[in-house]
Amino acid sequence: MKSPLLRTSVAAAAAAVLALSACGSSESSDSPAAETANEDLGKDVKAVVDAPKTMTDGTLTVCASFGNPPNAYYTSDHVETGAETDIARVLGPLMGLETQFHETKFASLIPTLQATQCDVIMASLYIKPEREEIVDFVPYMQSGQAVVVSKDNPKKITGYDDSLCGAKIGFQVSTTAEEYVKKQIKKCSEGGGEEIATVKVEDGTMGMQQVQTGQVDTFIDTNSASVYTAGKTNGELQVVGKPFGLIEIGAAVQKDNAQLQDALSKALDELMASGQYEEILSQYDSADMALEAKK
Known part of the structure; x- marks a missing residue:
């Protein structure tokens, strides 16, 4: 049975690639568009951890790039959608925070985080030794x-x-x-x-x-x-x-921000234990990219 938090269907996400099937012009850099998004996802979620300190009280600001279906892209109404997007929408409320997105080009993600223009990066960022030297990670998917x-x-x-x-x-x-x-x-x-x-x-x-x-x-x-x-x-x-x-991807936070890193980890554990994590990934044909829940 599907979670009541996933009332809004994303079956229309196939429309995200209509521009491709129609051989659209490569001169446009617009992201593909789906028709619906899970905007209400997480609104009824109860916090399971104390809210960590963030750049804006009560808000988890997520740096993301929205030209990457099925993980993160825009609907035809320019609403954020995708597997990573939906995971972020739930992680915020699980920490007692409202999730908001800060669109960032991929190459600028880490500099933007370091400039404290967002709290966390969730943008298919691979966990690599050279990145671990400058940011801390919470793994949440494979790629x-x-x-x-x-x-x-x-x-x-x-x-x-x-x-x-x-x-x-x-x-x-x-x-x-x-x-x-x-x-x-x-x-x-x-x-x-x-x-x-x-x-x-x-x-x-x-x-x-x-x-x-x-x-x-x-x-x-x-x-x-x-x-x-x-x-x-x-x-x-x-x-x-x-x-x-094959490599793990993770939510990146500023180096030594242990409070936020720990809160994200606990929130992710709860999301995985509830079954909603796997459900979200399955809706975007990404179930094979799931991490195993901690025992």
């Missing part, structure tokens, strides 16, 4: 990478392998995908393969559009976004090869 091609796939790309040599590859700036592209460029060069060309974009929506319009041969994005988006394009986009680079 990985995937290779997306058009149905014609003129370069005959088979996945994250040497079939990428000689291809034009798109990726979102300042993401893990960029690191993997650099590794493949080096591998192709050292192995005598054809040179790889690259195209950087600000959000995944634009990158997927460029695959469909033939501006790039492939786009590397998170596995969740790739599978979700490709599945809504009637075969126009396809994921090839196996997912790679």
